[in-house]
Structures are given as C-alpha cells and as structure tokens.
Amino acid sequence: MTSIAVIGVGMGEPDHLSGQAVAALNTVDVFFALDKGAAADELLHLRHDLCRRVITSHPYRFVDVEDPPRDRSAADYGRAVADWIAARAAALGEAIRHELGPDERGGLLVWGDPAFYDSTLRVLDALSDPVDVEVIPGVSSIQMLAAAHRISLTRVGRPVQVTTGRRLAARGFPPDCDDIVVMLDAACAFRDVDHAGVTIYWGAYLGSAHQILISGELAAVADEIAAARAEAKLRRGWVMDTYLLRRGS
Ligand SMILES: C[S@@+](CC[C@H](N)C(=O)[O-])C[C@H]1O[C@@H](n2cnc3c(N)ncnc32)[C@H](O)[C@@H]1O
Structure with a gap:
C-alpha cells in the first residue's frame, strides 16, 4: 500500500522539529503541497527552506497540488467544508497516482500539529485508494x-x-x-x-x-x-x- 507521512512541522523553524520529524522527513521522496493564498505562499516557502536545511540523506521533490476553491459564503458551513474535503481528496489522489512511483513514499507537511484544525488527515481518509498513513506530531501554535x-x-x-x-x-x-x-x-x-x-x-x-x-x-x-x-x-x-x-x- 502507498505510504504517506504526515509530518507536523511546528511554526516552520528547524528548532521546532522533533527528532522523529527530522527522521521522517529524510524518508520522503515526494512532498505534496496543497495550500494557496498569501499566507500559504510564504508558508510554502518556509517548508521548502525547512526541507533544504534538515534533509541531508535523501533526494526529494515537491509537487504542488491544485487546491480546489472553498465556498466561504455558503449558508451550510459543514456541507461546504465536506465538499471541499472531497474535492481536495480527489486532487490529492490524482497527484499521488501520477507523481508517486511504486516504491516511493509521499509526505505532507502540516503547519503546527495535525491534531488541531487541519484537514490533512480527513483528506487522506477520503482518498478513493486507501493509503498507509504515519502521523508525526508537531509543536502547535x-x-x-x-x-x-x-x-x-x-x-x-x-x-x-x-x-x-x-x-x-x-x-x-x-x-x-x-x-x-x-x-x-x-x-x-x-x-x-x-x-x-x-x-x-x-x-x-x-x-x-x-x-x-x-x-x-x-x-x-x-x-x-x-x-x-x-x-x-x-x-x-x-x-x-x-x-x-x-x-x-
Ligand atoms: C488551519 S489552523 C492550523 C493550526 C495548526 N495545525 C496548529 O497546530 O497550530 C490555522 C490557525 O492556527 C493558528 N496559528 C497557526 N500558526 C500560528 C502562528 N504562527 N501564530 C499564531 N497563531 C497561529 C491561527 O489561529 C490560525 O488561524
């Protein structure tokens, strides 16, 4: 089964990473990046920089995944978020199928810790092809x-x-x-x-x-x-x- 590491990266500084996170970062072949927007551009840059600084023993590449738009004006907030998660899962599933080789490991870098207001784990749960997920906690805001x-x-x-x-x-x-x-x-x-x-x-x-x-x-x-x-x-x-x-x- 495809293996995906979900790695909490704290606030993006190497000092915020646990030893477990650094070890996991050094096992990932393809990092999938799903965010958009002004903050996301800067945070994406921070994540690239973080990888450059702490990945010492493994070649890797980044793949940007087109982030589907989210309806922020919908009256039914829960429904709008569920639709967005499904659309994100479809986009990520497509990227995993096309970009990840059979023996390669995927990774998703999560701001802070994946346990707090982050959709990554729900998106992975919604993939049509199940994946084996490992979660590495990070320092939350x-x-x-x-x-x-x-x-x-x-x-x-x-x-x-x-x-x-x-x-x-x-x-x-x-x-x-x-x-x-x-x-x-x-x-x-x-x-x-x-x-x-x-x-x-x-x-x-x-x-x-x-x-x-x-x-x-x-x-x-x-x-x-x-x-x-x-x-x-x-x-x-x-x-x-x-x-x-x-x-x-
Ligand atoms: C989508 S949630 C992600 C939370 C993240 N998973 C965590 O563990 O911190 C984004 C919210 O986290 C908080 N947040 C994230 N980074 C922050 C920072 N560097 N300083 C203050 N608040 C932050 C803000 O409340 C922001 O609206």
Whole structure:
C-alpha cells in the first residue's frame, strides 16, 4: 500500500522539529503541497527552506497540488467544508497516482500539529485508494502561545477548550469552561464577549522572528490587540493569531 507521512512541522523553524520529524522527513521522496493564498505562499516557502536545511540523506521533490476553491459564503458551513474535503481528496489522489512511483513514499507537511484544525488527515481518509498513513506530531501554535506567555493552559484540575473565532462569535464564552483557546479568528471575536473578569493572552506569528505578544485584562487590551492585528495584516498581507481567554483567577 502507498505510504504517506504526515509530518507536523511546528511554526516552520528547524528548532521546532522533533527528532522523529527530522527522521521522517529524510524518508520522503515526494512532498505534496496543497495550500494557496498569501499566507500559504510564504508558508510554502518556509517548508521548502525547512526541507533544504534538515534533509541531508535523501533526494526529494515537491509537487504542488491544485487546491480546489472553498465556498466561504455558503449558508451550510459543514456541507461546504465536506465538499471541499472531497474535492481536495480527489486532487490529492490524482497527484499521488501520477507523481508517486511504486516504491516511493509521499509526505505532507502540516503547519503546527495535525491534531488541531487541519484537514490533512480527513483528506487522506477520503482518498478513493486507501493509503498507509504515519502521523508525526508537531509543536502547535497552542503550545507556542503558552510557552511565549510562560503560562499553563490548564489550571489545577480544570479543563481547557480549544475552539474557533466563528464559534466564539456565534455562542459566546462557554458557560461551563473558564479557559478557552481560540484559533481561526479573523474577526476579533474577543471584542464581543463579556469582558468582566476575563484576561487575554494573545500571540501573532508565534515562534517566528515577527512574533507579537499582548496580554492583560480584556477590557484594557482588546482595542490594542485589534489594532495590532490590523496593522500586522496590512504590513505583511496576512496574519495568524491565537489567544487564550481566561475567566476568573
Ligand atoms: C488551519 S489552523 C492550523 C493550526 C495548526 N495545525 C496548529 O497546530 O497550530 C490555522 C490557525 O492556527 C493558528 N496559528 C497557526 N500558526 C500560528 C502562528 N504562527 N501564530 C499564531 N497563531 C497561529 C491561527 O489561529 C490560525 O488561524
């Protein structure tokens, strides 16, 4: 069966790679790249650079896979994502059939860790020809955020919830969890939650030379974060940010 390594590459720096990831990178013949867009171009460049720096013992090549468009205005968000995953699986399956030799191993480099808001494993599950998948974990932006602010995400015996900006905007701060990590928030949903007693730990471009960190009482820093985010996006053309909202002490 075709073998595919799914390798978490952290924030793209060689220092973020585990020994297991470096070893796996050195076994891959063909890396398939599926992303598009301003951030994707820069992140793709980072991945090429990463491979150049850490692959020392194995010839490899990159194959760009045409990323199907995603309907971001669809009323049924779940349906739109399912359609997009199916289209991505069709495109990737086609690339694997045409580009990977019978004795070659494929690889997909995943930003951060494949366990958090990444479609790679679902796309591989949806391939029409099954493949043998090995997953190598990476350092997620979630861990980068906690380390950069020198905090633990979990308070003693308490849970943390990982969620999206879209969900926070739709449902507000969950009543039964006081610590939430928010990703994929292009609309600064933190501005609309009840600020009372809430602390925010925010980070953009985590783990890179461009990293920006702001923390404090949400009421005091919400506008500062929104302005820093807007300014960063204007300057670089894209921004990726993650934050922890913590209610109470
Ligand atoms: C598609 S998800 C991928 C998450 C990734 N698998 C991970 O483990 O970090 C993209 C979201 O991850 C977060 N993210 C990824 N890289 C980041 C970075 N360098 N700094 C801050 N947030 C980041 C942002 O919330 C962004 O919207």
